[in-house]
Amino acid sequence: MATQQSEQTTELKGDKIAIIGSGLIGRSWAMLFASGGYLVSLFDTDSRQVKDAMTDIQKQLTMLSERGLGRGTLSADVQFSRITTSTSLLEAVNDAVYIQECVPEKRELKRAVLLDVDAAMTSTAILASSTSAMMPSLLSDHLTNKDRFLVAHPTNPPFYVPVVELVPASWTADHVTTATSEIMAAIGQVPIVFYKEVDGFAVGRIQFAILSVAYDLIKNDVCDVEAIEVAMTEGLGMWYAFFGPFQVEHLNADGFMDVCNKYGEAVYRVQKTFAAPEKMGGPTAEKMCQQLELFCPLDKLQEKRQWRDERLAALSRLIRDLDREEATPSGGN
CATH class of the missing domain: 1.10.1040.10 (N-(1-d-carboxylethyl)-l-norvaline Dehydrogenase; domain 2)
Structure with missing residues (x-):
């Protein structure tokens, strides 16, 4: 099972991805889509939070590049340049083909944010929530574009752990789930598609x-x-x-x-x-x-998270390299 993108050259894409929320999950999603060559608009209502997010993203991309643990073939600088920020939801969502909601795990907050996004998104965009446990039907029953909504739940931190649970509601269009699965695979994530929703997912x-x-x-x-x-x-x-x-x-x-x-x-x-x-x-x-x-003392949590992330990235590379060796014919170069 591949956990990193292949060595094929990563192409720059004209499609725009909107990330709603610039916390730890939103930052990882922004890095993932940028590594896949997408244009990324990272939205948050707090301008300072967005600024801090960009500083952290640049630091992570540089570290990954220096240690040979990055995704795709784009340089850290190019990946970083693909990410822009906005404190305007309308600006962030405008013309986005895919929108990933990453606000805190509070049902009413998510429902309110999703409703605002629903009103601003195009009729062809896909809207996904990063919720870790809430069933999609409980988040999207009030949306106009609810047939274009699903849960795309990553494992924390998304950039370093590739699995993504794709959970549709009963009204989610089949082609939306299929298209989301293809997008995830294209950026090096490993999607698992659910036949129906269940509390807490898998x-x-x-x-x-x-x-x-x-x-x-x-x-x-x-x-x-x-x-x-x-x-x-x-x-x-x-x-x-x-x-x-x-x-x-x-x-x-x-x-x-x-x-x-x-x-x-x-x-x-x-x-x-x-x-x-x-x-x-x-x-x-x-x-x-x-x-x-x-x-791990509480004042060392961030250091421990960085330690964890570096080892997760190294483990992904190890698995990828082992898979590549197995796929190489005996005696091949």
Whole structure:
């Protein structure tokens, strides 16, 4: 599975992409589309926020270029030049072929912003939300162009983690989902298309299930935060960097049916011991925070994010290079 764009020369495109919101997610989206050669208009109501976003984007693009971890073949300077900013929604959305909403995860705020975008967009533009869990029908039922709306949920940070969940509402036109999938693939993202909406989508539901079980282990003093971290980074995470959960089990036995026959009862027995989910917080969360801050104090979060992003980019390049080696005929150049 490719996680970076191919080595084909990245062509400059005349199509304009509008990014609504200049936070961490919006910045990553702007970088992604610029790396794919698109013209990008980055919108925010706060001019200082936009200025800070551009400073951060330039810094990230330069760092990625210097370390050979960038996407596409355009230089960091050219990519940066493809991004303009605006504090006018009408100006940002005008003539955009694709619009990615990235405002904070508050339903009424998103609905209000989407309604404003809906009134300003062309009748042929695609409007997508970056929401991490809200179902598209709950965000778009009031829109005039709701048939051109879907969720395009990235994994944070989008520039460094390529998967994008494309979740249509029941009224989303099929060609809109198809076109969005093609756009995502063209900028090096890996789209997964849903047949129907579900609360939390796939990535979120899986992630939340892991959080629930891990939280319960901490709450009941079975182990500490460090043990959970190691279980993932030195255990499950090693598998999951290359395979999903079903293929992991498929390979760990003589096929998935062998897993079901040999271990199905044991899996079911353990699953029945899982506690009912509870809202995280209180003494358990406080204990977890104290342990987490030993690894990463709150005043070092940005440094740790940069450390994470650099390694995610390096991992993507490693996987890409391994895939390329496998695709090269034996003895080929």
